[in-house]
Amino acid sequence: MNRILSTLVLSVAAVGVLGAAPAFAVKIPCSTAKLIVPWKAGGGTHVIFSIFEKTIQNLDVTPKIKVVTIPGQGGNKGAKEAAKAKPDGCTLFAIHQSAITSYLNGRINFQFDKFETVALLTSTPDIVGAAGSVPWKNLKELETAAKAAPGTILTGATFGSTSQFMWLLLEDLTGMKFKYVPFDGTRQRMTALLSNAIQLGTLNVASGRKYMESGELKAFGIAAEERSKQLPNLPTLKEQGVDLIYALKRGIVAPKGTPKDVIDQWAAIFKKAAEDPGLLKQMEAKGTEVAWVGPADYRAWAEKTYADHEKVAIKIGMYKK
Numbered sequence: 001m002n003r004i005l006s007t008l009v010l011s012v013a014a015v016g017v018l019g020a021a022p023a024f025a026v027k028i029p030c031s032t033a034k035l036i037v038p039w040k041a042g043g044g045t046h047v048i049f050s051i052f053e054k055t056i057q058n059l060d061v062t063p064k065i066k067v068v069t070i071p072g073q074g075g076n077k078g079a080k081e082a083a084k085a086k087p088d089g090c091t092l093f094a095i096h097q098s099a100i101t102s103y104l105n106g107r108i109n110f111q112f113d114k115f116e117t118v119a120l121l122t123s124t125p126d127i128v129g130a131a132g133s134v135p136w137k138n139l140k141e142l143e144t145a146a147k148a149a150p151g152t153i154l155t156g157a158t159f160g161s162t163s164q165f166m167w168l169l170l171e172d173l174t175g176m177k178f179k180y181v182p183f184d185g186t187r188q189r190m191t192a193l194l195s196n197a198i199q200l201g202t203l204n205v206a207s208g209r210k211y212m213e214s215g216e217l218k219a220f221g222i223a224a225e226e227r228s229k230q231l232p233n234l235p236t237l238k239e240q241g242v243d244l245i246y247a248l249k250r251g252i253v254a255p256k257g258t259p260k261d262v263i264d265q266w267a268a269i270f271k272k273a274a275e276d277p278g279l280l281k282q283m284e285a286k287g288t289e290v291a292w293v294g295p296a297d298y299r300a301w302a303e304k305t306y307a308d309h310e311k312v313a314i315k316i317g318m319y320k321k
Contacts, residue, residue, distance in 0.1 A: 026265040028089040032064045033266075035092045035252070038078025040071040043186035044206045048122055048250060048288060049094050052270070055279045061269045065092065071184060074098070074158040076108045083114045087257035089266065092118065096250045098161040100306050104313040105160030112302040115253035116263050119270040120293035120301060122283065125224035125247040126166045128237070129203030132216045133196045139220040139240050142200075146176035156181050156189040156201035163189065163202045165309070166223065166246045172316050173242055193217055204248070205230050205287025223247065230287045249305070251298060267294050 035053065037046050046069060053067045070078035075098050082093035093115060103111040128139065136142040146153055155178040157164035163186070167178055181198050183189040186207055192198045194216055203212065203219060205228055211217040212231065221237040222228055223246040237244045252270055254263060273279060274292040283290050293301060313319035 026089075026261045028063050028262060028265065030063055030088075030090040032066050033090045033092055035065045035067050035094060036078045036082045037067055037069050037094045038071065038075040038082075039069065039185040040187055041069050042207075044124060044204055044248070045094055045096065045186075045250060047206055047286070048124075048283070051279055051282050052121070052273050055273045055276050056269060059269070059272055059276070061272060063090075067094075074102060074107060074161050074184060076102055079108065079110075079114075082253075083110065083255060085255045087116075087255040087259075089254065089258060089262035091255060092266065093253050093255075094250065095253050096162065096248045097165070097305060097309065098158070098163075100309045101162055101165045101313075102160040104309060104319040106319075107160040111306060112253065112299075114256055116256060116258045117295050117298040117302060118252040118254055118263055119267045119274075119295070120249060120251035120298040121270060121274055121290060122250045123247045123289040123291060124204045124206060124250070124287065125222050125228070125245075126162075127203040127205070127208065127212075127222045127231075127234070128170070128200070128220040129193065129208060129212075130200050130218040130220065131193045131196045131198065132218060134199050134218060136218075136220070139237070139242070142220055143174055143176055146178065150177035151179050153178050153200060154181050154198040155179060156183050156192050156198040158183055158185060158189070162246075162248060165312075166202050166244075167200075168316055168318070169244055169246065169312065170242070172312070173244055209287065228287050230285070249301075251293075263295050 037049055039045050049067050053065050056065050070081050085091035099111045102108045136145055155167055157180050159182050171177055189201045193201045208217060209230055212219045219234050221240055222234050223237050223244050225245060227236060271292045274290050280290055
């Protein structure tokens with residue numbers, strides 16, 4: 001009887017040991033995966049995921065990641081490259097709502113549905129930004145000028161991307177009309193704003209704070225629920241009577257067909273990185289909130305976000321079903 005009990009105890013113990021196997025036990029056929037960022041170096045997305053890359057390099061996890069920029073076509077060139085990659089866990093894609101807006105604008109024929117969701121990671125609110133030379137001192141003065149001369153204020157945006165969608169929402173809510181000038185990414189738009197080649201463009205704390213604080217650029221409101229800790233004197237749009245909240249929600253996806261255990265492994269790696277104190281400190285300094293969301297809930301978020309954007313796109317005439 002004692003021998004039977006001992007055998008049972010040993011068996012249970014063995015199961016316990018097996019159940020406690022390392023979280024990162026799935027075999028991915030590369031030591032370093034390629035993380036495609038579909039915009040040029042220096043923009044907000046590149047800056048944020050470069051921080052994740054360095055953090056993961058220092059964690060006891062495998063594989064590591066290497067950020068690779070594939071800019072062009074407003075982020076769509078990199079998206080196409082990622083979508084056709086082998087679904088083995090060795091290619092990941094940095095994504096945000098531009099995947100949805102580009103689809104609704106007809107610039108690309110797929111969106112989140114072409115990928116497996118891995119993890120939603122960060123949230124960066126948009127700021128209504130302007131060149132330092134513009135005469136307006138606040139949002140009200142901008143609105144008065146825009147309504148007095150509709151379609152004349154030069155506004156930089158990546159066509160079909162979130163940097164244009166925010167302005168389209170603002171037009172719909174306020175009656176203002178802007179004249180859009182195309183740029184391929186945040187860095188190019190910032191350069192145009194700083195040189196006064198354009199008058200308006202979206203900003204964020206990560207890439208624009210130092211210019212806003214120096215007076216080289218102006219900011220008329222942040223599209224967030226609350227004021228930014230880094231820019232406490234900048235009012236929200238809601239405070240100024242415009243009910244608009246819009247933030248870039250950046251996350252990681254993988255090519256369609258990537259096995260679930262591989263997806264789960266990457267989700268766990270990014271969760272560990274998202275909990276790193278050093279990463280959190282850097283993100284706070286850039287005005288970016290870190291809030292990890294796993295694969296299933298990220299998929300639900302993507303579907304709801306698409307539906308919300310589709311309603312607005314139909315309303316403003318961007319998209320027809």
